[in-house]
Amino acid sequence: MDWLRNWMMPPQGSAYAGEVDFVYMGIFWLCTVMFIGIAGAAAWFSWRYRFRPGRVTPHDTHNTKLEVIWTVLPLILCIGIFFWGLNGWFKYAVAPGDAMEVQVTAKKWLWQFEYPDGTRTVNEIHVPANKAVKFVMTSEDVIHDFFVPDMRVKHDIIPGRYTEVWFTPTVLGKHRFTCAEYCGKGHSDMHGDLSVDNDVDYAKFLETGGTEWEQYKDHMEQWGKIQYERNGCSTCHTVDGSKSKGPSWKGIWQKMEKLNNGTTVLVDEAYVRESMLYPQAKVVDGFEPIMPSFNNLLRDNQIKGLIAYIQSLQ
Numbered sequence: 001m002d003w004l005r006n007w008m009m010p011p012q013g014s015a016y017a018g019e020v021d022f023v024y025m026g027i028f029w030l031c032t033v034m035f036i037g038i039a040g041a042a043a044w045f046s047w048r049y050r051f052r053p054g055r056v057t058p059h060d061t062h063n064t065k066l067e068v069i070w071t072v073l074p075l076i077l078c079i080g081i082f083f084w085g086l087n088g089w090f091k092y093a094v095a096p097g098d099a100m101e102v103q104v105t106a107k108k109w110l111w112q113f114e115y116p117d118g119t120r121t122v123n124e125i126h127v128p129a130n131k132a133v134k135f136v137m138t139s140e141d142v143i144h145d146f147f148v149p150d151m152r153v154k155h156d157i158i159p160g161r162y163t164e165v166w167f168t169p170t171v172l173g174k175h176r177f178t179c180a181e182y183c184g185k186g187h188s189d190m191h192g193d194l195s196v197d198n199d200v201d202y203a204k205f206l207e208t209g210g211t212e213w214e215q216y217k218d219h220m221e222q223w224g225k226i227q228y229e230r231n232g233c234s235t236c237h238t239v240d241g242s243k244s245k246g247p248s249w250k251g252i253w254q255k256m257e258k259l260n261n262g263t264t265v266l267v268d269e270a271y272v273r274e275s276m277l278y279p280q281a282k283v284v285d286g287f288e289p290i291m292p293s294f295n296n297l298l299r300d301n302q303i304k305g306l307i308a309y310i311q312s313l314q
């Protein structure tokens with residue numbers, strides 16, 4: 001009966017999709033058998049005991065044996081289904097300890113995902129195949145619902161609270177995910193693709209920093225402005241020329257800057273890059289050497305964006 005399951009259900013994309021389907025199809029067949037039995041008996045009795053002139057209906061008040069059977073039998077069935085489902089729920093509810101964690105923020109009307117290394121995507125997920133991945137989810141406004149049919153995963157996302165789902169993707173390629181809780185006008189736009197990648201493709205994805213970057217690669221200074229705010233540059237560097245804990249970024253490009261060792265340096269790409277990765281190498285005169293290193297924290301496209309942003313601040 002696999003053809004029926006394949007026709008009724010989405011493709012199985014995760015390790016426990018088969019298990020979910022097994023319970024689902026089990027209950028489906030049980031319902032089918034019960035429906036045929038009950039509806040069939042009702043039809044048969046209607047015919048068999050239909051009105052006939054002169055027929056007298058026997059007056060039975062009760063039948064203890066029959067009543068016990070039709071009470072106890074369904075009770076046992078229901079308890080059986082309960083434990084069958086509970087067994088699956090336990091697996092669904094608790095992620096394995098070594099699962100990769102992806103932070104999910106749902107808001108009207110898009111999905112944001114953040115990976116352990118800081119990579120961010122919008123409306124697109126990449127996960128490595130055959131490794132458990134856990135989604136820790138919250139909402140910035142109303143209740144949304146993370147639904148990945150192929151993975152047999154669906155869970156509410158609630159503002160001010162964290163909820164979790166996890167699965168082990170087993171089928172390479174794209175799987176749809178969507179919002180399954182009506183959240184306003186753009187509800188039907190809240191969907192995207194989950195790509196299950198092999199290790200090579202997944203590494204490539206992490207290198208470039210995901211799809212958010214794709215949107216900005218032709219607008220490097222905007223990309224740099226986002227990095228400026230997101231990576232905390234703005235806490236020490238102003239962009240309007242006023243003094244803060246570090247030199248302002250306004251108007252410094254291609255200028256000669258005096259350093260605290262008495263020498264001067266040209267503010268060019270090489271110097272700015274060096275200052276992000278090795279901030280203590282050449283400290284501008286009048287400032288404390290307090291900047292943390294961003295070596296291994298900033299990806300190349302982020303550094304390039306920041307440089308483009310500084311260039312734009314003339």
Ligand code: CUA
Nearest residue numbers: 144179181183
């Ligand atoms: Cu978000 Cu519906």
